[in-house]
Amino acid sequence: xxxxxxxxxxxxxxxxxxxxxxxxxxxxxxxxxxxxxxxxxxxxxxxxxxxxxxxxxxxxxxxxxxxxxxxxxxxxxxxxxxxxxxxxxxxxxxxxxxxxxxxxxxxxxxxxxxxxxxxxxxxxxxxxxxxxxxxxxxxxxxxxxxxxxxxxxxxxxxxxxxxxxxxxxxxxxxxxxxxxxxxxxxxxxxxxxxxxxxxxxxxxxxxxxxxxxxxxxxxxxxxxxxxxxxxxxxxxxxxxxxxxxxxxxxxxxxxxxxxxxxxxxxxxxxxxxxxxxxxxxxxxxxxxxxxxxxxxxxxxxxxxxxxxxxxxxxxxxxxxxxxxxxxxxxxxxxxxxxxxxxxxxxxxxxxxxxxxxxxxxxxxxxxxxxxxxxxxxxxxxxxxxxxxxxxxxxxxxxxxxxxxxxxxxxxxxxxxxxxxxxxxxxxxxxxxxxxxxxxxxxxxxxxxxxxxxxxxxxxxxxxxxxxxxxxxxxxxxxxxxxxxxxxxxxxxxxxxxxxxxxxxxxxxxxxxxxxxxxxxxxxxxxxxxxxxxxxxxxxxxxxxxxxxxxxxxxxxxxxxxxxxxxxxxxxxxxxxxx
Amino acid sequence: xxxxxxxxxxxxxxxxxxxxxxxxxxxxxxxxxxxxxxxxxxxxxxxxxxxxxxxxxxxxxxxxxxxxxxxxxxxxxxxxxxxxxxxxxxxxxxxxxxxxxxxxxxxxxxxxxxxxxxxxxxxxxxxxxxxxxxxxxxxxxxxxxxxxxxxxxxxxxxxxxxxxxxxxxxxxxx
Ligand SMILES: Cc1ncc(C[n+]2csc(CCOP(=O)(O)OP(=O)(O)O)c2C)c(N)n1
Ligand SMILES: [Mg+2]
Numbered sequence: 081x082x083x084x085x086x087x088x089x090x091x092x093x094x095x096x097x098x099x100x101x102x103x104x105x106x107x108x109x110x111x112x113x114x115x116x117x118x119x120x121x122x123x124x125x126x127x128x129x130x131x132x133x134x135x136x137x138x139x140x141x142x143x144x145x146x147x148x149x150x151x152x153x154x155x156x157x158x159x160x161x162x163x164x165x166x167x168x169x170x171x172x173x174x175x176x177x178x179x180x181x182x183x184x185x186x187x188x189x190x191x192x193x194x195x196x197x198x199x200x201x202x203x204x205x206x207x208x209x210x211x212x213x214x215x216x217x218x219x220x221x222x223x224x225x226x227x228x229x230x231x232x233x234x235x236x237x238x239x240x241x242x243x244x245x246x247x248x249x250x251x252x253x254x255x256x257x258x259x260x261x262x263x264x265x266x267x268x269x270x271x272x273x274x275x276x277x278x279x280x281x282x283x284x285x286x287x288x289x290x291x292x293x294x295x296x297x298x299x300x301x302x303x304x305x306x307x308x309x310x311x312x313x314x315x316x317x318x319x320x321x322x323x324x325x326x327x328x329x330x331x332x333x334x335x336x337x338x339x340x341x342x343x344x345x346x347x348x349x350x351x352x353x354x355x356x357x358x359x360x361x362x363x364x365x366x367x368x369x370x371x372x373x374x375x376x377x378x379x380x381x382x383x384x385x386x387x388x389x390x391x392x393x394x395x396x397x398x399x400x401x402x403x404x405x406x407x408x409x410x411x412x413x414x415x416x417x418x419x420x421x422x423x424x425x426x427x428x429x430x431x432x433x434x435x436x437x438x439x440x441x442x443x444x445x446x447x448x449x450x451x452x453x454x455x456x457x458x459x460x461x462x463x464x465x466x467x468x469x470x471x472x473x474x475x476x477x478x479x480x481x482x483x484x485x486x487x488x489x490x491x492x493x494x495x496x497x498x499x500x501x502x503x504x505x506x507x508x509x510x511x512x513x514x515x516x517x518x519x520x521x522x523x524x525x526x527x528x529x530x531x532x533x534x535x536x537x538x539x540x541x542x543x544x545x546x547x548x549x550x551x552x553x554x555x556x557x558x559x560x561x562x563x564x565x566x567x568x569x570x571x572x573x574x575x576x577x578x579x580x581x582x583x584x585x586x587x588x589x590x591x592x593x594x595x596x597x598x599x600x601x602x603x604x605x606x607x608x609x610x611x612x613x614x615x616x617x618x619x620x621x622x623x624x625x626x627x628x629x630x631x632x633x634x635x636x637x638x639x640x641x642x643x644x645x646x647x648x649x650x651x652x653x654x655x656x657x658x
Numbered sequence: 659x660x661x662x663x664x665x666x667x668x669x670x671x672x673x674x675x676x677x678x679x680x681x682x683x684x685x686x687x688x689x690x691x692x693x694x695x696x697x698x699x700x701x702x703x704x705x706x707x708x709x710x711x712x713x714x715x716x717x718x719x720x721x722x723x724x725x726x727x728x729x730x731x732x733x734x735x736x737x738x739x740x741x742x743x744x745x746x747x748x749x750x751x752x753x754x755x756x757x758x759x760x761x762x763x764x765x766x767x768x769x770x771x772x773x774x775x776x777x778x779x780x781x782x783x784x785x786x787x788x789x790x791x792x793x794x795x796x797x798x799x800x801x802x803x804x805x806x807x808x809x810x811x812x813x814x815x816x817x818x819x820x821x822x823x824x825x826x827x828x829x830x831x832x
């Protein structure tokens with residue numbers, strides 16, 4: 081960064097400040113962000129965004145300085161997932177922008193509204209391989225819902241208005257705005273935020289009433305109906321409508337990984353999570369049902385298993401706001417391209433009550449046949465037990481984020497989620513390194529709530545640098561590392577499918593207690609259930625960030641498991657070593 | 659089967675990259691793609707020729723619709739359309755073959771756009787079969803270069819061109 085760049089600041093243009101209604105592009109940007117309802121930005125500075133940082137110096141916006149841009153974008157995702165409001169991230173051009181790519185992809189896959197602001201080299205240098213130039217528009221074309229490069233500062237207000245609108249409506253997603261440096265350091269006209277008007281953008285809304293009646297009749301005829309719900313229920317804020325619909329019609333509910341919390345665990349009608357590591361009864365139910373009501377889901381391969389064996393006897397109703405999800409993986413009989421909340425409310429006005437008493441008994445029977453369980457430890461500590469203890473100590477009320485691996489599945493299976501936005505995990509992309517910064521973002525958004533990050537020893541090490549951020553910002557995130565000394569999920573696959581050849585899946589860890597101490601957080605360790613209970617209690621009482629390390633059984637496996645290539649009904653329930 | 663998609667897009671930088679990128683990452687092939695201005699100055703019309711069964715064609719349409727810069731998409735594969743392609747063909751000539759080639763060209767209503775001592779270039783317009791046929795007939799003489807524009811197409815008169823795109827209600831093609 082050259083010294084001359086630093087002169088392109090507000091201080092360098094005192095004459096411009098005196099002019100009425102004229103300011104700098106960066107000031108206009110801050111203004112518009114505030115008008116859009118933004119109060120917090122996660123970011124990291126650099127040369128191309130110096131004018132923006134200069135404006136942030138005076139703006140009433142909270143900026144959280146992370147230790148890596150990946151931390152910033154995952155924090156913005158966590159903020160968004162906890163609140164439903166778009167998280168905002170700011171990074172410099174080149175390496176700053178490319179460091180966001182994993183998080184942008186993650187947000188795209190899990191339909192998370194995020195606004196990404198990237199610096200760019202000055203307009204006249206674009207295309208010249210200038211210092212820290214990267215074609216972030218080209219790079220993020222396939223991983224954003226839309227992206228913009230501002231080539232004329234007069235366009236900025238409309239771009240900001242449209243970006244927030246696109247990110248948060250329809251199927252939500254990340255929208256990136258690339259800001260050449262001269263746009264931000266040059267003059268701009270202050271203005272009110274315009275109405276969003278992105279030409280060509282359309283959002284399906286209400287369902288066709290005729291189709292709704294046919295759908296209602298189909299449900300009413302069902303003998304073995306099943307609600308298969310996902311993240312769309314949470315995005316569309318229709319958890320209450322779902323509860324009412326399921327209860328009124330007494331239809332059992334199974335959920336995807338991302339849908340957890342939309343329907344309360346523990347409820348009689350809740351069958352549990354389905355899919356590769358789904359509950360036995362849930363995977364039996366999806367195979368045997370005769371009418372499948374799919375709401376805000378996308379028939380992901382981790383849910384369906386082998387497509388030919390997926391729910392072969394059912395008539396399928398699929399409600400989704402994204403028309404491209406309909407018939408993409410699984411052909412359906414009743415496509416409904418609409419807001420799922422409006423659809424549920426429409427169905428609530430119709431008679432759908434099926435006669436499914438025997439079916440509900442059948443599902444209860446499957447629960448009895450193979451309940452969610454694990455073999456308790458003779459000695460040492462089982463990872464599942466840790467999740468149970470965390471659930472007990474937080475009364476099932478914490479916001480829980482996870483990393484990716486076995487611990488993620490145990491968290492999904494053993495923590496009873498009862499409300500939407502309580503559960504924040506990387507589903508579609510399966511990003512190790514997501515959970516800890518996401519917890520940070522959730523805690524920023526929800527300062528009063530207990531935020532627990534259930535982490536694996538390997539995943540935690542992927543964004544461990546954010547320890548400094550949570551300590552500095554006094555964010556009392558409680559991290560629970562289930563340390564099995566392995567890339568556990570990789571090891572499980574090696575055990576089952578590669579004759580236990582544990583190639584590069586053994587992984588070491590630092591002394592987490594000392595590490596926490598070095599950063600100024602509290603570090604605790606437990607090696608059995610008794611100690612685990614004690615440190616969890618201590619951690620929750622502690623008024624600051626805590627790293628808990630649980631030394632758990634190294635070769636514990638996640639069950640049930642639908643092996644890759646198998647059907648959902650072909651579950652492995654236990655593993656007998658050959 | 660062959661698919662012809664008629665796509666109205668915002669005339670903005672990068673829109674072609676968005677469309678082409680979508681096709682390549684979703685595994686849809688592109689036989690040809692043409693872009694040019696449409697009836698309104700801020701729109702462009704793309705004509706995309708591809709292959710796929712009905713399910714794939716439906717995915718192409720809805721995936722295209724999801725692009726913010728795409729205003730309207732029509733799968734016109736089964737509709738009555740006028741479709742045209744232009745080709746420039748440079749063919750080798752010699753004294754002995756000149757007359758023969760002229761006879762071949764006649765029914766095709768081509769324009770001869772360039773003539774040299776050893777080669778000449780002709781311009782032909784028509785549907786894909788016509789262009790293919792001409793190339794086939796000329797190839798024994800030695801075709802030195804071909805530049806084809808790819809197909810551009812319009813639905814024949816009488817079909818819904820009255821409403822403006824902004825007013826047209828979104829009917830998701832399900
Ligand atoms: C960024 C990234 N790299 C690699 C993987 C592949 N992967 C999936 S789970 C896993 C192991 C995770 O280990 P750990 O965090 O210790 O969790 P555990 O499975 O042991 O609970 C790996 C390497 C991934 N999901 N994400
Ligand atoms: Mg591990």
